[in-house]
Structure formats: C-alpha cells, structure tokens
Amino acid sequence: MRVLLVSHYYPPHVGGIENVVHQQATHLARQGADVTVLTSGPRTATATDDGVRVIRQAAWNGVERRTGVPFPVFGPGLLSAARRWALWADVVHVHDCLYMTSWAAGTAAALTRTPYLLTQHVGLVAHPSGLVRGVQRAVYRIAGRPLLRRAAGVMVVNGKVADFVRRQGVRHDDVTHFANGVDSALFQPAGSDADRIALRQRLGLPPDRLLVLFVGRLVEKKGYDLLLKAADPAYDLVFAGDGSDLRLFDGRPGVHHLGALPPAELADVYRACDVFALPSESEGFPLTVQEAMASGLPVVTTDDPGYAPYRLAREHVTLLPRDAGRWRAALRSMAGDAARRERAGDWSRRFAVANFAWDEHATGLIRTYDLATRS
Structure with missing residues (x-):
C-alpha cells in the first residue's frame, strides 16, 4: 500500500505532532507500506534509514518565531507537490486541519480522487492573544471545516477533540477514537538510582x-507559567522546551531550563526526573504524558474531560484544576511520599506498555486505510 502522510513539521523539528507522524511513518514502513x-x-526528497521518503517544501517560519504558533507559510509549489504525491498514493493521511499542508493535501486528494483520512490532534487552542483566537476560528470556518467534512474518516485522540470535530459538522459515525x-x-x-544520578550529572541537574x-512548548496553553507559580522548596522544577521569554527562568532558584530536545535526549531527561507535571489546557491526552508514563513517572496533569476514554486510575494519576495553589500542594505531598511515587510510576509504565504500542497503532492504521480505499 502506498501511503502519503502530511504534516506541517517533521523531525528534526521538535514537537508532538511531528513525533507522532515520524513514528507512524516508521512503523507503517516496517509493516510493508x-x-x-x-x-x-x-x-529535498530523501529515503531515511527507516525506509520512509520525506518530501520537504520550503516554508517561512516567522509566525512560530514571533508568536509561538507553529504555522509554516508555504509558497505556491506546495499544491503541485501535494497533487503529484496524491496521484502516487493509495491513501492520503492528513494531520490536523489547521495547516497549509493539510489544505493542499485535501485539495490534491479531491483533484486526484484519492481517499484521505484526517487525524485532528486538538480543538480550538486557548491562546492568550484575542487576535490569534480570532484567526483560529476564521481558519477553522473557512478551511478546516470543509476539510474535516470531506474526509473519509476523522481520527481523534480524546473525547474533547471528538466533540470539537462534530461541532464542525463531521458525522458521528465518521469519528474514531485512535490513541x-x-x-x-x-x-x-532508569535502570537504577545510580543510573539516574549519572544522567543528572550529565544534564547539569542536582x-x-x-x-x-x-x-512542552513554553506557551500559555501548556501551563508552564502556572507551574512556575507553583514552585516550592520541596522540589526543583525542570523545563524541557522553548518558545517563551527565556528570561523568566534567569536567576530563579530551583528552576532548570534545558531547552527543546530531540526524543533520544528527552528520554534521558524523563529518566533523570521523579515526577511529571503538565498543567496544560484543552489538550486531552498529549504525547508527553504518554512518554512520561512509559518512562515510569508519576503523572500530575490537568483534570481534562479528554482523558475520560482512557479510564485512568485516579489513585495513580493526579488530575487537578488549573490552580497554582492546588498544584503546589499536590506536588509537595508527592515529594514527601516516596512509596506513593513508586506505586504511581509502576502503574504508569504498565499502562503505557499495555495501551500505547506503536506496532498495534500501525496495524490499526493499515486496517483503516484499507477500509477507506474500498469505500
């Protein structure tokens, strides 16, 4: 089967969607696609070591640099490239309806009569800028909504996004929960306490x-500012990600900023730490929570209705409202209870291994592609 995956960014650019697409591409190729x-x-057009062909189109990234919104702006060559590869493909799989790559791929799929599926990762992002929120709504109304409605199927990672795409007019039966x-x-x-300490020394952590x-990206919707407000002498805070005014971290005792890291280095950071905290808004079940769970960390995150389909055990995963005082109290409690951290971390690892295997994910994608090509 010939599969065209479409994403606004792809590694080495660092981010959640690009990591998902990279893993999908790699595991689909391993299964013969x-x-x-x-x-x-x-x-460029290159074949990677994983057997995946990557077609890159030049784009201007000033929007991301200036506002923190990851929105590359492409030239006119994008549509012709999308049409050429849609003609080649048996199925087109578009990631998120908000980006120019997705609009071009949806148009190209319609022109070539190639079936396309769409994974919608988020709903409307609660950005602090009213202008950005207004632009989001306009883009969804003008471009995103038609793209969602024309798709052969829409895959979502949580219930909140499912509700969002249905409000855009996607039929109930066309929406599939796909973790x-x-x-x-x-x-x-980490293999041992000694391994964890060695990692900390290499990373410059106490x-x-x-x-x-x-x-995560240091933008308001991720909640990094709320976590800074929840700082306490009982623990140090470690931030892996870029995107905000980094002067906020300068000279703050007990706060360490490592910058944006590729997955292999990020895996060491998870192993070096004791607790994962993500006070994000309107995300449901982001990839970083899955990575933290696989790394055996206790997870403290926002009590978001998007988690409901996963049936998380609340005695092991701490779900909180976005209130700095509540976060400080919860983290202080966890800092003082090593046995609780161990139980929660063990549960996290077991849950991740049982529910988030990429091989099974790729197998499910191939079944979904087969159905789309037959309809």
Whole structure:
C-alpha cells in the first residue's frame, strides 16, 4: 500500500505532532507500506534509514518565531507537490486541519480522487492573544471545516477533540477514537538510582533534589507559567522546551531550563526526573504524558474531560484544576511520599506498555486505510 502522510513539521523539528507522524511513518514502513511524508523544510526528497521518503517544501517560519504558533507559510509549489504525491498514493493521511499542508493535501486528494483520512490532534487552542483566537476560528470556518467534512474518516485522540470535530459538522459515525502510540523501548525507566544520578550529572541537574519535569512548548496553553507559580522548596522544577521569554527562568532558584530536545535526549531527561507535571489546557491526552508514563513517572496533569476514554486510575494519576495553589500542594505531598511515587510510576509504565504500542497503532492504521480505499 502506498501511503502519503502530511504534516506541517517533521523531525528534526521538535514537537508532538511531528513525533507522532515520524513514528507512524516508521512503523507503517516496517509493516510493508510504501510511505512518503510531505512536510516543510529545505526542498529535498530523501529515503531515511527507516525506509520512509520525506518530501520537504520550503516554508517561512516567522509566525512560530514571533508568536509561538507553529504555522509554516508555504509558497505556491506546495499544491503541485501535494497533487503529484496524491496521484502516487493509495491513501492520503492528513494531520490536523489547521495547516497549509493539510489544505493542499485535501485539495490534491479531491483533484486526484484519492481517499484521505484526517487525524485532528486538538480543538480550538486557548491562546492568550484575542487576535490569534480570532484567526483560529476564521481558519477553522473557512478551511478546516470543509476539510474535516470531506474526509473519509476523522481520527481523534480524546473525547474533547471528538466533540470539537462534530461541532464542525463531521458525522458521528465518521469519528474514531485512535490513541497515539509511544516508543516504550526508548522511553523507559532508569535502570537504577545510580543510573539516574549519572544522567543528572550529565544534564547539569542536582543529584539530591526531587525533580518535577515539564515537557512542552513554553506557551500559555501548556501551563508552564502556572507551574512556575507553583514552585516550592520541596522540589526543583525542570523545563524541557522553548518558545517563551527565556528570561523568566534567569536567576530563579530551583528552576532548570534545558531547552527543546530531540526524543533520544528527552528520554534521558524523563529518566533523570521523579515526577511529571503538565498543567496544560484543552489538550486531552498529549504525547508527553504518554512518554512520561512509559518512562515510569508519576503523572500530575490537568483534570481534562479528554482523558475520560482512557479510564485512568485516579489513585495513580493526579488530575487537578488549573490552580497554582492546588498544584503546589499536590506536588509537595508527592515529594514527601516516596512509596506513593513508586506505586504511581509502576502503574504508569504498565499502562503505557499495555495501551500505547506503536506496532498495534500501525496495524490499526493499515486496517483503516484499507477500509477507506474500498469505500
């Protein structure tokens, strides 16, 4: 089967959607699919070591640099490239309806009569800028909504996004819950306390402090600012990600900023820390929570209705409202209870291994592609 995956970014660009697409492409290729990825970057066509063909189209990334919104702006060559590869493909799989790559791929699929599926990762993002929120609504109304409605099927990672796409006019039966996978071999617990201390020394982190880890872009919807307000002498905060005014981290005792890291280095950061904390908004079940669970970390995150389909055990996963005082109290409690951290971390690892295998994810994708090509 020839599969065209379409994403606005792809590694080495760091981010959740691009990591998902990379894993999908790799595991689909391992199961015998002929996979091409259409994305942004220096214009090249290369076959990677994983057997995936990556087609990169030049794009301007000023929107991301200036506002933190990952929105590459492409030239006119994008549509012709999308049409050429849609003609080649048996099925087109578009990631998120908000991006120019998705609009081009949807148009190309319609022109070539190639069936396309769409994974919608998020709903309307609660950005602090009223202008950005207004632009989002306009883009969804003008471009996103028609793209969602024309898809042969829409896959979502949580119930909240399912509700969002149905409000855009997608039929109930066309929406499928489809969890992302996680690489449980890459993201796994530290082998011993000595291994954890060695990792901390290499990363420049204190060996004798309880470390609470945040992973994600440093934008308001991720809640990094709320976590900073929840700082406490009982623990240090570790931030892996870029995107905000980094002067916020300067000179703050007990706060460590590591910047944006590729997956292999990020896996070591998870292993070096004790607790994962993500006070994000309107995300449901982001990839970083899955990575933290696979790494055997206790998880503290926002009590979001998007988690409902996963039936998380609340005695092991701490779900909180977005209130700095509540977060500080919960993290202080966890810092003082090593046995609780161990129980929660063990449960996290077991849950991730049982529910987020990429091989099974790819098998499910191939079944979904087969159905789309037959209809």
